[in-house]
Amino acid sequence: MSSLQVDESIFDVQGNNPQGGLALHISTAGIVHDLGNLIQVASSALNHLGRDPNIATAPGAGVVIAGAKTALERAGCLVRQTIRTAREIEGVISNANVGICLADVGAFVRSAWDENIRVEVCVGSNLPLVRCDRVGLQNAVLNLLLNARDAMPDGGLISVHAFVSENSKGVDVRVEDRGIGMTNETMVRAFDLFFTTKGEGLGGVGLPMVKRFVEEAGGSIDLKSILGSGTVVTLKLPAMH
Template sequence: MKIEHKIYLSNAVHIVLLLLIGIFALHNLNQLYTKFRFTAIADGLNTGFLEMRLAEKNYFLYRDQTALEAITTRINKTTTTMQKLKSDIIRAVGPASYAGLEQRLKNYRRMVAAIHQGERNSPGIRKQLRKAGQDLKIFSENITVLERKNVAKIINHSKTILLYSFWAVVLFALFFSQHTVRSIGGALRQIVALTRAISRGNYKSIDQKPSADEMGAVITAINTMANELKQREQEIIQSKRLASIGVLVAGVAHELNNPLNNISMIAQTYEDVYDRLGREERISFMNQIEEETERLRLIIKNLLDFSRPKEPRLAQSEPNHVIHKTLDLVCNMLEVSNIRTKLDLADVLPDFYIDEHQILQVLVNITTNAIQAMSSGGELTIRSRYLEKQDEVEFEIRDNGNGIPPEFLEHIFDPFFTTKEEGGTGLGLWISYGIVKQHFGNIHVESSVDGGTAFFITFPSCNKVKRCNNEE
C-alpha cells in the first residue's frame, strides 16, 4: 500500500473514531437533558403530591371539607400537567412508569371521590385513601430517585467510554505513526547509506526488492541514478584517459622536437661554417649532438618506464626505513640548498608491501621538488603516520616554499607539466603517480601560493593487502 494511501486511511479512521465519539457524547447529552428535564418535572409533581397528602392530613385531623376540594383541585392540576408533559415523561421513564403513575393518581382520585360521596365514615376507606396517597407519593419518589441514579450512571458511563475512546485514538495514532516511521525510516536509512557510498565513489545499489510505496519509488530512482553515475564516471575516466593521451602526445612532440631541432641546427651550422672550424671546435659540435641524442634517449626511456611499467618487485618493508633511505639520497641536496629538515615519524607503524626501489624513486622525486621550491633557509618536514581506520600508512612531505598556483594544481600529475625554469622533464610526478597507483596507494597535494606545498602519499599496510610475513 502506498504511504499516501496509508495516511489517507489513518486520517479516515481517526475521523470515524472522532465522529463516533461525538455522536456518543451528543446522544448522552440528550439523554442527560431529558433526565434533568424529568427530574425538574418530577420535583413539581412531588411537590403536588406532598400538598395532596398535607390536605389529606388536614381533612382527617380537622374534618375540613375544603381540604377534600383542595386535593381534588391538586389532582386535576397534576393530571393536566402530566397530560401536558406526557411525551417528556414517557421519554424519560418509559410508558410503564407513566402508566403506573397515572393509574395511582386515578386510584387516589377515586378514593377522594368516594369519600366525598359519603363513605367518609368507613374506616376502610380512610385507610385506603391514605394507602393510595402514600403509594402515589412513594411511586413518584422512587421514579425520581431511580432517574437520579440513571443520570449518575449515564455520566459514569460516558466518562468510561470517553476515556476508552481517548486511549483508542491515542493508541491508534501511536501505532500508525510508529508503523509509518518504521517503514519510512528504514528506507531513508538505506537511502542515506547508499548516497554516502555513492559520494565516496562506490556506485552500489540497494539490492532488496523495493516496496510498492513511495519509498520504493525513491529507492528505484536512486538505484537508477547510481547506475547512471557509474556509467558516466566510466565515460569521464575514458575521456580523461584520451585527453591525457592527447596531452602526452603534445608533450612528446614538443619534448622531442627541441633536441631534434638542436641536432638539426648543429648539423646545418656545421656544414655552413665547416671551413672556419678547427679540430677542437668540430669535436665540440659532435659532442653537442651526442648530448642532445642522450637527452632524447632519456625522454624515451622515461616514457617507456611509464607506458610499460616494469612489474614491481614487491617485498615487506618498514615505512620509516624507506624515509631514512630517501634522506640519505637527498642529504647532499639539502646541505647545498641550506634546507633544514624536520622529521616527525610515528613510533609504531605497520610494515607495507612495496617495491622499495620504486617508492624511493617517488619519495626522492617529491623531496627534490620540495627542495627546489624553497629558497635557502627553508624547512622540509617529513612525517609518517598510521591511518588506523583505513589501515594505511601515510607519508607527508611538506615544504614552506613558494607553493603551486591553484590553476596549476590540477595539472601537476599530467605528463610534461613542469613549472621549473629549466631542466624539468615534467615526467617526475606523472611517473610517481603511476607508481603509487600500482601499489594501490594514493597521492594528493595541498598547496597555497607562498604557504608551501604538502604531498600526502598513502599505502595500504601489508596486512590490508594480506601480504604480511609474520615469521619474525
C-alpha cells in the first residue's frame, strides 16, 4: 500500500468559524495521518505473514489473512475518502452498483466472522445504480452488520435484501436480524452521536454515521425494532438518472 500523506492545511476552517473549530480540524488531520501510517504497518505485517511457508500452509490461514487485508484496504479507502472530502474536489457525482457492493461486503464478513453468524444476501434483479459513494455504501452496510452481529451473542442469521423502492425512484437496502432488539427509549436515541447501550468499546458512532451517509446521498433511513425479536434497518437510496 502506498504512503498516505495528509497536508494539514487542507483542513483549515474557512470564513468566521471559531478557533476551536480550527483546532478540531487540525486534530482530525493528524488522526487521519496517523491512521494511514498504522494501516501501512499492519499491511506490511500481513504481507510478511503471507510469505511465511509455515503460516501460509496452515488450514484456514489464507482465508483469515485475505479477510484482514480486505479490512485494511477498506480502512485505506476511508482515509483517502476523508482527504477528498476535505479538499472538496468531488466534481463528479458518485454512483454505486448495490449488488456488487453487497457481494463484496458479504464475502468479507463471511471470511472474518465465526461460523455461528450467517449472512444471507439477496439482491433483486435490474436494480438501478444509486447516487452515492461505493465505499461509503459498503461501510454503512458493514456498520449495520456489526450492530446486528453484536445483537446476537449466541449467533444467528442476518439477512440483507436489496430491491427497487415502492416509488421506483431508488433502491432499498434492508438489514435484518433476530437479535435482542431495542426498547422504545433506545430507538428514540439510536441515531444520537455517542449514545450507546454497550458498556465499552466504540459504541454510539456507527448508526449516526450511517444516517449521515444516507442523508448526504439524498436518501433516508428507517429503523424498526422489537425488544426480544430483532431489528430491521432500511437504507432508502436515490437512483441515478
